[in-house]
C-alpha cells in the first residue's frame with residue numbers, strides 16, 4: 001500500500017485496512033485542524049487506488065476497510081461506485097467500508113445515491129460536527145451551518161448508513177463553553193446518530209486557532225470546565241440508541257456510555273470527577289495526543 005502524507009482514522013477504525021483514495025481534505029479550512037495544512041487536495045487516480053486494492057488482497061485479517069483521507073465522500077458518485085465495486089470484487093471478505101464525510105460532501109449526494117453506496121458496502125460515515133453553536137461553527141470555519149449539519153446527518157441515516165458524529169470539547173473557548181455544550185446537545189439530538197465521539201481541543205502549532213490563542217481571542221476553558229461540557233452534552237441530549245465515547249487520545253477522561261440506558265450512571269460518574277477537581281484522576285497532559 002502506498003500512503004502519501006499523514007494518514008488519520010477514527011479510533012474505532014484501528015483494525016481496519018486503510019485505503020487512501022484522496023490526499024488531504026477538500027475543505028481544509030477548519031481553524032483548529034493541523035492535519036492537512038499545506039497539502040493540496042486531490043483524488044488519487046483509479047490506477048493508484050486499484051494497485052492499493054490489489055496490495056490489500058493479502059490483508060485477510062481485517063473485515064473492515066476505511067477510505068482515507070479527510071473527506072473521501074467528496075469523490076463523485078460514478079467513481080465512488082466504481083471503487084466500491086472493485087473493493088467488493090477483490091476483497092469480498094470486507095464487511096464494512098467507512099469514510100469521513102463533511103456536511104457539504106454528504107449533501108452533494110441524494111438519499112438514493114447514498115443508498116446505492118450503502119448497497120455497495122459503505123457502512124459508516126464519520127461526520128465532524130465539532131459544535132452545535134452557529135457562531136462557533138462560523139468562527140472555526142467549519143464550512144457548514146447547523147441546519148446543513150442536521151440535514152446531512154438525517155440523509156445518512158435515511159440511507160441506512162451508520163452515522164458517527166464527532167464533537168470537540170473546548171472549541172467554544174472559555175466564554176462560550178456553556179452555549180457550546182447546550183447547543184451541541186440540541187443538534188446531536190436532532191441528528192440522533194448511532195455513535196458520538198467527543199475529542200478535546202488541543203491547540204496545534206501553525207493553525208489559526210494557535211494565532212487566536214496567542215492574541216487572546218481564544219481562551220481555552222479549564223480542564224474541568226471541558227468535562228462539564230461533556231456532562232451537559234450527555235445530560236441535555238436524547239437518542240434512540242447511541243454509543244457516546246470520549247476515548248480519543250486528546251481526552252482527559254475516557255467515557256463509554258450506551259445511551260439512554262447508561263445516562264444516569266455516566267452523569268453520576270462525571271459529576272463526581274468534576275466535583276472532586278482532582279487532576280490525578282485524569283489522563284496526564286503528556287499522554288494526550290491528536
Ligand code: SF4
Pocket residue numbers: 025026027028029030033034035036070071102128
Ligand atoms: S474537515 Fe476535517 S480534515 Fe478537513 S480541515 Fe476540517 S477537521 Fe480537518
